[in-house]
Amino acid sequence: MIIDRKHMENSTGGFTFYEKLKNTFIGKAKLIQDKGLFHKLTLVAFFAWIGLGADGISSSCYGPEEAYRNLLGHPSLAIFVALGTVFTIIIISSSYNQIVRLFPHGGGGYLVGSKLLSPTTGMISGSALIIDYVLTITLSVSSGADALFSFFPVELQPFKLPFALAGVCFLILLNLRGVKESVLSLTPIFIVFITTHVIAILYGIFIHSSHFAAVASQTTHEIHSTVNQFGFFATFFIILRAYSMGAGTYTGIEAVSNGMPILREPKVATARKTMFLMVISLSFMVLGLMICYMLFNVQLDTHKTLNAVLLDNLTAGWGYFWSRSFVLITLISEAALLFVAAQTGFIDGPRIMANMAIDHWFPKRFASLSDRLVTMNGVLLMGTGSLIIMVLSKGSVAFLVVLYSINVFITFTISQVGMVKHWWQMRGKPLPWKRKLAINGIGLILTSFILTSVIIIKFGQGGWVTLLITGLLILLAVNIKRHYFKTALKLQKLRLSAFKEIEKLIGQRPCEDRSLKRVSFNKQGRTAIILVSGFGGTGLYTFLRILENFKGVYNNIVFVRIGIINSKIYRGTVELEHFKQQVKEDGEKYVNVANQFGLYGKSLWTIGTDPVNEIYRIVKRIRPRLSGAAFFGGQLVFSKTFYLSKLLHNHTIFSIQKRFFKFGIPIVIFPIKIE
DSSP: OBOOHHHHHHTSOSOOHHHHHHHHHTOOOOOTTOTTHHHHHSBOHHHHHHHHHHHHHHGGGTHHHHHHHTTOSOGGGHHHHHHHHHHHHHHHHHHHHHHHHHOTTOOHHHHHHHHHTOHHHHHHHHHHHHHHHHHHHHHHHHHHHHHHHTSSOGGGGGGHHHHHHHHHHHHHHHHHHOHHHHHHHHHHHHHHHHHHHHHHHHHHHHTTGGGHHHHHHHHHHHHHHHHHHHOHHHHHHHHHHHHHHTGGGGTTTTHHHHTGGGBOSSHHHHHHHHHHHHHHHHHHHHHHHHHHHHHHTOOOBTTBOHHHHHHHHHTTTSOHHHHHHHHHHHHHHHHHHHHHHHHHHHHHHHHHHHHHHHTTSSOGGGGBOOTTSSOHHHHHHHHHHHHHHHHHHTTOHHHHHHHTTHHHHHHHHHHHHHHHHHHHHTTTSSSOHHHHHHHHHHHHHHHHHHHHHHHHHHIIIIIHHHHHHHHHHHHHHHHHHHHHHHHHHHHHHHHHHHHHHHHHHHTSSOGGGOOOOOOOOOTTSEEEEEEESSSSHHHHHHHHHHHHHSTTTEEEEEEEEEEEOBTTTTTOHHHHHHHHHHHHHHHHHHHHHHHHTTOEEEEEEEEESOHHHHHHHHHHHHGGGGTTOEEEEEEEEESSOOTTHHHHSOOHHHHHHHHHHHTTOOEEEEEEEEO
């Protein structure tokens, strides 16, 4: 029997103070039974470009600058770096287009590594990307604060760090409301950024168009002069170094493949449109800004970003009011877009955590959804990690850039290796495998080169910190996986032991293979209500302990089953309907077991995101009909406690007990010891 949630909500009375506060700032719970909810929550290509593409486009605020800084005072070489960067953007995005087609349900580098190479390789890729997304949030917000404070007097610089910390907190709150809400609210910022930067770049090129020949001649002369002074190989090394140090420009390209579940159907077509918009906009920004740096020969300023210096030079003849107004609007849009770019970390970081949690590399709770259908634990962890790094680095963009972009190229490289292996295995089949292999092969060469260069160059400057943190996360994931694997084996033994005990008690074949007539409800008998989480060892063990400890006391058994929706289940209406059927079948299996003991069995079930609230709603409705009924549940108890046991295993039954006690409802909890 399914419990109608809407009916139950009407019977629960008013909201508590906490619920009112939560509804005000985060929003009311979404109704899972709404069949149109998937469509309402997904993003079309334009909004996906904003939500997932902002990270890539915003990198034009620091990626080109970092590359230009490393040209060591040879601005004429910027054109080569710019062209190389655009070529790399096209290759990486083309390779990720192929990943999107091969994995239409999302997963990105984590899924590619897991499916095409090995689960451990996928875990390494996912761990690297999680750290990268934490740094994405930190760097984006810090860069946004830098861009905004570039316009303010030097005396206000001490307020920059508190402003950045407040920005991260604001984004945490915004993302707890939901992905679509956060993207829609930030759309005007994105549009203003695109508009102001397109105007600035086109104007900067236009005012030099009348003497392009002279500019080209001067640039050629400077290049020849640099080659004559340092030699060809040294000049080539300067270009490669600048190209590698501008690697932050490419971060965000992988975001679409990770964010597939939030895209509007047909997902692959939407993803390809989103990727196209990302490539065009990012390529234009990078190429345009690098050319303008070169044309205006911008000089570094310790208190201003390179874009701020460029804008000052570009608007010098506009008059004070128009110049200051345009510069201020543009810098504010940069700062705001960098805040929007942190969205990618909040959207994709928790999603990767959820995928890894489903595969038992991370605590299972990171796959759970809030009543706003948001991976709340992931959002909070990403935000907390960002706040910690922000404080430790003091919001220094120069230092954060050193930490940044190493990990994303670990994922890029693993993804390219996996795709190259896949297309090589597809050779000989009626597919254009050679062309696809060539794209991923070139991508592998470029990403592995950049990864090696970035590690070598950045390692001594602080890049080792990123690698150390990533290594610790990988080690933690391995230990978590090992613990879950051992626990799963022991739970399977518990389940088999329960089946054997049932066979012994009723002296027949395994209960799953029997079908007995339904036993009628005993109005004179007593009722036991068992809280179960699926048809398995814990539920069967609890049922058997009731028979053992309360022999002949209970004639009616009611099984309450809550299907907890996680990020894997909530991917579409088909998956959700399949899950409902599975939850219903679990309850029927318990009913069959009760009937075989001559007991009346009844299954009550519903689906939701919070088991405590869902169970309380059911209990509040059925308790008046079953006065005197006793409640039972089971809880795993480990003889040896793993140092993360409390985090890895839920203690839902204790939360239910606390809620029940508050309203005077007794519950018996059986300890289920795991050796």
